[in-house]
Amino acid sequence: MAMMEVSNPATGEVIEVLKTDSENEVLEKIRRGHAAQSDWKRLDAHEKSRLLKEWSRLVEDNKEALANIITSESGKPIRESIGEVAYAKSYIDWYAEEAKRIYGRTIPANSANKEILIAKQPVGLAIGIAPWNFPAAMITRKAAPALAAGCTFIAKPAEETPLTTVKLVELALEAGIPEDVFQYINGYGHEIGHLFTGSELVRKISFTGSTEVGKKLIQASANTVKHVSMELGGHAPLIVNADADLDFAVDQTLAAKFRNAGQTCICPNRVIVHESIEAAFTEKLREKVAALKMGNGLEADTDIGPVINEEGYNKIYNQIREAESKGATVVCGNAFDTDPEKQTYFIEPTVLSNVSEDMLIMQEETFGPVIPITTFNSIDRAIEIANGTPYGLAAYFFTNDYRLGKYLHENLEFGVIGWNDGAPSAAHAPFGGMKESGLGREGGIEGIEGYLETKYISIGNHIQK
Ligand SMILES: NC(=O)c1ccc[n+]([C@@H]2O[C@H](COP(=O)([O-])OP(=O)(O)OC[C@H]3O[C@@H](n4cnc5c(N)ncnc54)[C@H](O)[C@@H]3O)[C@@H](O)[C@H]2O)c1
Numbered sequence: 001m002a003m004m005e006v007s008n009p010a011t012g013e014v015i016e017v018l019k020t021d022s023e024n025e026v027l028e029k030i031r032r033g034h035a036a037q038s039d040w041k042r043l044d045a046h047e048k049s050r051l052l053k054e055w056s057r058l059v060e061d062n063k064e065a066l067a068n069i070i071t072s073e074s075g076k077p078i079r080e081s082i083g084e085v086a087y088a089k090s091y092i093d094w095y096a097e098e099a100k101r102i103y104g105r106t107i108p109a110n111s112a113n114k115e116i117l118i119a120k121q122p123v124g125l126a127i128g129i130a131p132w133n134f135p136a137a138m139i140t141r142k143a144a145p146a147l148a149a150g151c152t153f154i155a156k157p158a159e160e161t162p163l164t165t166v167k168l169v170e171l172a173l174e175a176g177i178p179e180d181v182f183q184y185i186n187g188y189g190h191e192i193g194h195l196f197t198g199s200e201l202v203r204k205i206s207f208t209g210s211t212e213v214g215k216k217l218i219q220a221s222a223n224t225v226k227h228v229s230m231e232l233g234g235h236a237p238l239i240v241n242a243d244a245d246l247d248f249a250v251d252q253t254l255a256a257k258f259r260n261a262g263q264t265c266i267c268p269n270r271v272i273v274h275e276s277i278e279a280a281f282t283e284k285l286r287e288k289v290a291a292l293k294m295g296n297g298l299e300a301d302t303d304i305g306p307v308i309n310e311e312g313y314n315k316i317y318n319q320i321r322e323a324e325s326k327g328a329t330v331v332c333g334n335a336f337d338t339d340p341e342k343q344t345y346f347i348e349p350t351v352l353s354n355v356s357e358d359m360l361i362m363q364e365e366t367f368g369p370v371i372p373i374t375t376f377n378s379i380d381r382a383i384e385i386a387n388g389t390p391y392g393l394a395a396y397f398f399t400n401d402y403r404l405g406k407y408l409h410e411n412l413e414f415g416v417i418g419w420n421d422g423a424p425s426a427a428h429a430p431f432g433g434m435k436e437s438g439l440g441r442e443g444g445i446e447g448i449e450g451y452l453e454t455k456y457i458s459i460g461n462h463i464q465k
């Protein structure tokens with residue numbers, strides 16, 4: 001029997017040892033999820049809605065416990081984990097309502113004795129594969145619309161953070177959602193992924209994670225032509241124009257960048273500031289960044305926790321060192337506190353200036369607490385830098401000029417835009433990326449569409465008077 005150790009990235013302590021599902025157990029859960037599909041699909045929409053609302057109530061009642069689990073297994077500061085539970089719950093609340101709003105329509109036919117009706121049906125068993133950086137919200141953002149649409153659902157959490165999913169599923173079952181309707185599978189994605197993509201019983205894969213794994217899943221899903229939605233990596237630009245409200249832009253940059261120690265898919269990774277305000281912006285940012293407290297997320301005053309693991313740490317470390325070797329200036333930070341024996345990896349929040357586009361940090365997703373600052377002197381140049389990436393998830397800009405804002409919005413190739421807003425995510429809005437950042441949208445009315453088939457019936461031979 002294979003076991004999986006879950007440890008706290010801030011202390012290295014093992015929190016729990018979980019059994020992983022064997023190949024047969026994975027296939028059995030898929031079979032059970034598929035078998036439960038027809039009853040769940042038939043359950044009336046108001047009852048599905050009620051069950052989701054009950055799940056939401058239990059999540060609220062258990063928010064401290066859930067937040068503690070999130071912080072213990074991911075290292076995220078506890079304040080942020082409380083925020084993540086509220087964010088995760090907001091998806092359940094939204095889709096509890098949307099369950100009752102899966103509408104069809106009628107189309108005028110091209111003959112008097114015909115009628116065309118359009119209906120929506122659940123796609124079938126869906127598997128939701130989630131990353132470690134938002135272990136609660138990335139599960140509810142998939143499970144809630146799937147269940148609301150009438151799909152049975154299996155959650156596959158990241159190997160670093162399975163305990164949040166275990167608790168969320170326990171609460172869902174306590175709420176009355178039948179156990180074969182909502183299951184989880186525990187295991188290493190690269191070992192069991194082929195069982196999901198290879199099964200004809202799985203009709204949809206909803207994945208959030210790296211672009212590299214997302215591409216593999218799209219390819220492997222082609223054989224059985226599954227529905228896929230892909231929320232993949234990002235490399236968000238943040239543009240600050242000369243007319244921006246500087247203090248506001250600095251505060252929003254700080255909040256957007258250092259959430260979860262910079263390990264958020266929509267964290268600004270490339271700060272592009274008008275050359276006339278670079279010195280003032282950088283100095284204000286330096287002051288605030290230097291005041292952030294790094295430490296164990298379970299301590300209430302921690303602002304920045306550790307990065308998740310050695311691989312993440314090495315990537316960030318190399319990006320900083322490579323930028324320095326090519327002439328970047330360290331404005332603040334650049335200290336490392338690691339204990340490879342305990343597997344704890346802390347990186348002090350760092351700001352780099354004099355950054356150029358040939359540096360790795362401007363080309364690869366960072367997923368860490370580092371802000372590289374570069375400058376522009378014309379808005380088209382800022383757009384060129386911003387769009388110069390295969391990623392297209394989120395972009396931010398700060399300007400009070402309406403016409404400029406509209407121009408930026410039209411020309412930035414990103415699915416989520418924050419205009420004078422460093423926190424654009426919301427359960428009621430369609431989150432997702434362009435280019436290599438993904439396919440499909442999660443949240444909003446769009447977020448349930450990916451779990452629905454569109455079917456039409458053309459009815460002929462009406463009685464003619
Ligand atoms: N676009 C978004 O909404 C969004 C949100 C959060 C994170 N992310 C991205 O996620 C990445 C960080 O998360 P990560 O390191 O956990 O990503 P990852 O791709 O390594 O893993 C994500 C999940 O995929 C599973 N997995 C890995 N290989 C698999 C395979 N071959 N088949 C099936 N499943 C497999 C893992 O077990 C994990 O559950 C970053 O690139 C980040 O930008 C994107």
Ligand SMILES: N[C@@H](CC=O)C(=O)O
Pocket residue numbers: 133134137263264265266425431
């Ligand atoms: N931070 C994202 C998720 C990706 O990391 C969100 O705001 O939903």
